[in-house]
Amino acid sequence: MKEAPAAEEEAVIENMLEGRNPIREALKAGRQIEKILVAQGEIQGSVKEIIFKAHQQGVIVQEVERIRLDRISQTGSHQGIIAYVAAKDYCTIEDILEVAKERGEKPFVLLLDGITDPQNLGSILRSAECAGVHGVVIPKRRAVGLTPIVAKASAGAIEYMHVAKVTNISQTIDYLKKQGLWIFGASMEGKNYAKTNLKGPIALVIGGEGEGISALVKQRCDCLVSIPQLGKIESLNAAVSAAVIMYDCVRQRVAEE
Numbered sequence: 154m155k156e157a158p159a160a161e162e163e164a165v166i167e168n169m170l171e172g173r174n175p176i177r178e179a180l181k182a183g184r185q186i187e188k189i190l191v192a193q194g195e196i197q198g199s200v201k202e203i204i205f206k207a208h209q210q211g212v213i214v215q216e217v218e219r220i221r222l223d224r225i226s227q228t229g230s231h232q233g234i235i236a237y238v239a240a241k242d243y244c245t246i247e248d249i250l251e252v253a254k255e256r257g258e259k260p261f262v263l264l265l266d267g268i269t270d271p272q273n274l275g276s277i278l279r280s281a282e283c284a285g286v287h288g289v290v291i292p293k294r295r296a297v298g299l300t301p302i303v304a305k306a307s308a309g310a311i312e313y314m315h316v317a318k319v320t321n322i323s324q325t326i327d328y329l330k331k332q333g334l335w336i337f338g339a340s341m342e343g344k345n346y347a348k349t350n351l352k353g354p355i356a357l358v359i360g361g362e363g364e365g366i367s368a369l370v371k372q373r374c375d376c377l378v379s380i381p382q383l384g385k386i387e388s389l390n391a392a393v394s395a396a397v398i399m400y401d402c403v404r405q406r407v408a409e410e
Contacts, residue, residue, distance in 0.1 A: 249288025267361030275306020
């Protein structure tokens with residue numbers, strides 16, 4: 154298991170809960186928790202109960218060396234367990250579609266398939282808010298959540314953007330299709346995004362850094378779109394790619410008015 158960078162751990166101090174009782178009560182209250190760190194050898198008694206409850210709620214639990222908890226603890230009495238809570242509460246897919254309905258607009262949703270860099274997610278949220286996206290969807294696992302680093306990188310956009318956290322991106326795509334949305338995935342093998350009709354109710358899928366969209370998610374897309382590459386490197390940064398395609402959606406929608 155890789156240790157989190159010190160800078161990231163320092164940045165989440167304001168969003169940490171330490172000790173068994175605070176974390177147990179947070180879970181009982183339904184507070185949205187990003188992940189729980191448990192010291193190796195501590196999974197017994199009340200900690201075991203907390204982990205069981207966390208798994209029921211889909212919270213990620215990681216077993217780590219106790220020295221890591223000692224390093225990031227602010228109270229000095231973490232009791233072998235620390236939880237990171239979200240910088241902002243998540244919404245549901247239905248909430249996002251309701252936003253579009255209330256605005257009288259065709260749904261414009263952004264699906265992120267495995268973005269792990271908090272700076273990238275923050276930048277994407279900022280671009281999405283400026284582009285009028287109705288909501289952003291992120292997976293629960295193998296992806297960064299709404300941490301303080303993300304909040305800072307979003308330059309305030311996190312306060313205005315609806316973000317849903319789902320167990321399965323592929324299943325979410327199937328649901329959105331049933332709601333009448335067309336699914337466009339950003340992929341190197343797709344057709345030129347500028348020559349693609351992006352005016353209707355759509356969900357744009359952006360893959361994670363390096364690997365891009367997973368094969369299973371790619372299969373679910375109605376159409377794959379790409380950004381022409383004229384330079385020598387293989388691809389653009391995920392946040393830049395998202396911004397480029399999102400703003401062509403904006404261009405097409407504005408031109409239609």
